[in-house]
Amino acid sequence: xxxxxxxxxxxxxxxxxxxxxxxxxxxxxxxxxxxxxxxxxxxxxxxxxxxxxxxxxxxxxxxxxxxxxxxxxxxxxxxxxxxxxxxxxxxxxxxxxxxxxxxxxxxxxxxxxxxxxxxxxxxxxxxxxxxxxxxxxxxxxxxxxxxxxxxxxxxxxxxxxxxxxxxxxxxxxxxxxxxxxxxxxxxxxxxxxxxxxxxxxxxxxxxxxxxxxxxxxxxxxxxxxxxxxxxxxxxxxxxxxxxxxxxxxxxxxxxxxxxxxxxxxxxxxxxxxxxxxxxxxxxxxxxxxxxxxxxxxxxxxxxxxxxxxxxxxxxxxxxxxxxxxxxxxxxxxxxxxxxxxxxxxxxxxxxxxxxxxxxxxxxxxxxxxx
Amino acid sequence: xxxxxxxxxxxxxxxxxxxxxxxxxxxxxxxxxxxxxxxxxxxxxxxxxxxxxxxxxxxxxxxxxxxxxxxxxxxxxxxxxxxxxxxxxxxxxxxxxxxxxxxxxxxxxxxxxxxxxxxxxxxxxxxxxxxxxxxxxxxxxxxxxxxxxxxxxxxxxxxxxxxxxxxxxxxxxxxxxxxxxxxxxxxxxxxxxxxxxxxxxxxxxxxxxxxxxxxxxxxxxxxxxxxxxxxxxxxxxxxxxxxxxxxxxxxxxxxxxxxxxxxxxxxxxxxxxxxxxxxxxxxxxxxxxxxxxxxxxxxxxxxxxxxxxxxxxxxxxxxxxxxxxxxxxxxxxxxxxxxxxxxxxxxxxxxxxxxxxxxxxxxxxxxxxx
Numbered sequence: 001x002x003x004x005x006x007x008x009x010x011x012x013x014x015x016x017x018x019x020x021x022x023x024x025x026x027x028x029x030x031x032x033x034x035x036x037x038x039x040x041x042x043x044x045x046x047x048x049x050x051x052x053x054x055x056x057x058x059x060x061x062x063x064x065x066x067x068x069x070x071x072x073x074x075x076x077x078x079x080x081x082x083x084x085x086x087x088x089x090x091x092x093x094x095x096x097x098x099x100x101x102x103x104x105x106x107x108x109x110x111x112x113x114x115x116x117x118x119x120x121x122x123x124x125x126x127x128x129x130x131x132x133x134x135x136x137x138x139x140x141x142x143x144x145x146x147x148x149x150x151x152x153x154x155x156x157x158x159x160x161x162x163x164x165x166x167x168x169x170x171x172x173x174x175x176x177x178x179x180x181x182x183x184x185x186x187x188x189x190x191x192x193x194x195x196x197x198x199x200x201x202x203x204x205x206x207x208x209x210x211x212x213x214x215x216x217x218x219x220x221x222x223x224x225x226x227x228x229x230x231x232x233x234x235x236x237x238x239x240x241x242x243x244x245x246x247x248x249x250x251x252x253x254x255x256x257x258x259x260x261x262x263x264x265x266x267x268x269x270x271x272x273x274x275x276x277x278x279x280x281x282x283x284x285x286x287x288x289x290x291x292x293x294x295x296x297x298x299x300x301x302x303x304x305x306x307x308x309x310x311x312x313x314x315x316x317x318x319x320x321x322x323x324x325x326x327x328x329x330x331x332x333x334x335x336x337x338x339x340x341x342x343x344x345x346x347x348x349x350x351x352x353x354x355x356x357x358x359x360x361x362x363x364x365x366x367x368x369x370x
Numbered sequence: 371x372x373x374x375x376x377x378x379x380x381x382x383x384x385x386x387x388x389x390x391x392x393x394x395x396x397x398x399x400x401x402x403x404x405x406x407x408x409x410x411x412x413x414x415x416x417x418x419x420x421x422x423x424x425x426x427x428x429x430x431x432x433x434x435x436x437x438x439x440x441x442x443x444x445x446x447x448x449x450x451x452x453x454x455x456x457x458x459x460x461x462x463x464x465x466x467x468x469x470x471x472x473x474x475x476x477x478x479x480x481x482x483x484x485x486x487x488x489x490x491x492x493x494x495x496x497x498x499x500x501x502x503x504x505x506x507x508x509x510x511x512x513x514x515x516x517x518x519x520x521x522x523x524x525x526x527x528x529x530x531x532x533x534x535x536x537x538x539x540x541x542x543x544x545x546x547x548x549x550x551x552x553x554x555x556x557x558x559x560x561x562x563x564x565x566x567x568x569x570x571x572x573x574x575x576x577x578x579x580x581x582x583x584x585x586x587x588x589x590x591x592x593x594x595x596x597x598x599x600x601x602x603x604x605x606x607x608x609x610x611x612x613x614x615x616x617x618x619x620x621x622x623x624x625x626x627x628x629x630x631x632x633x634x635x636x637x638x639x640x641x642x643x644x645x646x647x648x649x650x651x652x653x654x655x656x657x658x659x660x661x662x663x664x665x666x667x668x669x670x671x672x673x674x675x676x677x678x679x680x681x682x683x684x685x686x687x688x689x690x691x692x693x694x695x696x697x698x699x700x701x702x703x704x705x706x707x708x709x710x711x712x713x714x715x716x717x718x719x720x721x722x723x724x725x726x727x728x729x730x731x732x733x734x735x736x737x738x739x740x
């Protein structure tokens with residue numbers, strides 16, 4: 001295997017592990033910031049280093065369309081292109097084709113769609129998506145999947161058949177690569193489909209397993225139920241990646257259900273509109289109550305933004321539409337995600353994850369958040 | 371005096387000096403990046419430190435309107451507010467009132483105008499502008515002046531009378547402050563008005579002298595002629611600040627005419643639209659020719675952007691409307707300004723400024739730029 005994974009400790013179903021790639025080692029659980037267009041919005045690679053980011057996500061669909069995967073290959077691959085030496089994971093583009101692209105038609109062979117940028121027509125097949133991801137050169141790549149509405153059983157059943165066939169073809173197409181390949185478990189909110197999908201994908205023997213199609217409108221209870229269903233099927237010795245999750249409570253609750261890897265646009269996307277994350281709550285800096293507030297974004301936080309600037313200043317920047325405001329909230333929000341999972345990991349290794357989880361929820365209740 | 375200035379060396383009319391403030395020493399010639407709304411666009415204070423910025427400019431008009439000078443005073447002043455420990459210079463707001471504000475009416479006592487933000491009515495008088503700048507708490511503040519079209523003799527003559535009366539009142543209002551106060555020489559493109567203005571303002575005995583109302587549409591020849599006229603009138607032992615200049619050639623040519631301090635939005639403003647400065651030329655990264663270009667923004671440049679990223683990547687960021695593109699070009703453009711004046715200073719101290727200047731122009735001619 002290109003990627004080897006080992007558990008350093010467990011506490012209940014929560015796992016503290018590490019995976020090794022040819023040039024890197026990554027401690028889990030890990031939050032991967034999203035660099036859709038080969039940049040994590042509003043921060044530089046050196047900011048990410050300072051924050052302790054380890055793995056960064058980039059988006060196959062976006063980079064294929066612009067600036068083009070072949071161009072990135074000519075320029076030395078994604079690491080050189082975006083100035084990030086650490087591990088990179090590219091998704092398959094499946095989610096974006098099914099959420100962003102226009103006039104898509106799916107058949108057994110793949111999916112044809114029009115670019116959301118310029119309307120041009122394109123086709124993704126399993127083989128093509130692997131080739132694109134090989135051009136990009138990320139350390140971890142994932143199979144093409146079909147993302148369906150989570151609560152339509154018949155559609156999910158049909159989509160699952162395609163997703164499984166595509167996973168087989170991706171595995172074949174990738175044979176011999178230096179990149180780790182993750183399979184994706186789908187199946188909507190249906191326990192039987194999820195279990196069947198997990199078994200099928202695990203039988204194909206991937207470097208790691210992504211759980212896709214969640215965090216797209218289903219309830220938290222449904223999401224947790226799906227994780228409960230796939231947990232016993234997924235092998236202990238491979239990393240598990242929950243795609244698109246999530247807010248701080250999502251990280252804690254899904255670590256509690258055996259997840260090792262996360263990605264989410266929340267910390268970077270909400271920053272643009274003044275949305276500040278803390279462990280205990282979420283608030284908007286644009287609120288008038290912060291106009292004269294000399295406190296940092298989160299009292300006690302050790303990030304650059306909180307060590308240097310007041311809420312009053314960052315609110316001013318936000319109202320004045322200054323980039324620095326977007327940057328500083330992004331720095332803080334990412335710090336919250338990374339430091340939360342560092343603390344989660346320590347609590348697992350010390351056998352006090354449940355106490356940590358209770359304390360986490362108590363602090364949120366005190367702050368008036370669910 | 372709050373500010374003391376000494377010359378370390380001269381070469382022709384070019385000056386290498388330093389000024390001391392209670393907590394800082396600044397080497398000249400110096401380029402001051404513009405932080406209109408209490409932030410230099412697209413960079414953080416730590417970026418500015420890394421770049422070797424010494425003095426930062428902030429804007430009285432903008433900060434008075436939003437978030438308000440009294441609010442900034444309550445929050446501990448501009449240094450604490452914007453997280454910048456180094457020297458800050460605030461302009462008087464005069465230029466913005468005469469360029470940005472709506473429905474302004476000038477009388478002998480001051481100027482009444484409507485905010486460009488919300489249309490509310492405000493009045494700046496010399497005393498009010500000093501009080502606002504005392505609230506902001508910058509290290510160097512400047513007198514209220516009237517900025518007129520540069521080529522209307524009669525209007526300039528009248529405006530100059532007001533500017534001079536306002537300078538006297540600013541000087542009176544400021545008596546005893548801990549901030550250095552600069553007077554502003556006006557007079558459009560008219561040698562007699564400029565000379566009269568310089569004499570009048572110098573007689574009032576300020577900590578330093580700004581030359582205003584240039585870089586607003588007159589020719590380079592006219593600007594240089596005005597500097598030639600005021601040069602012999604301005605005292606040798608005070609810093610001279612040319613407001614709103616400028617591009618790299620402007621820095622070199624105006625240092626050659628005795629200027630010590632500069633500010634300009636060019637490096638930060640042009641970055642937003644992909645405008646890249648180098649010593650030899652100016653170009654736009656959006657141009658198709660850079661789509662596959664693995665070279666840095668400026669070959670041989672030692673800034674973070676050039677040390678890490680290619681033109682192809684930064685062009686991609688610009689087309690994809692990513693903040694990091696704006697940030698990286700800003701970092702590079704500011705580095706060009708700072709490093710140019712560091713080299714200019716060294717050449718003055720070593721008595722080879724004229725050779726430096728010739729080489730500077732030769733490189734531009736080779737690059738096909740005027």
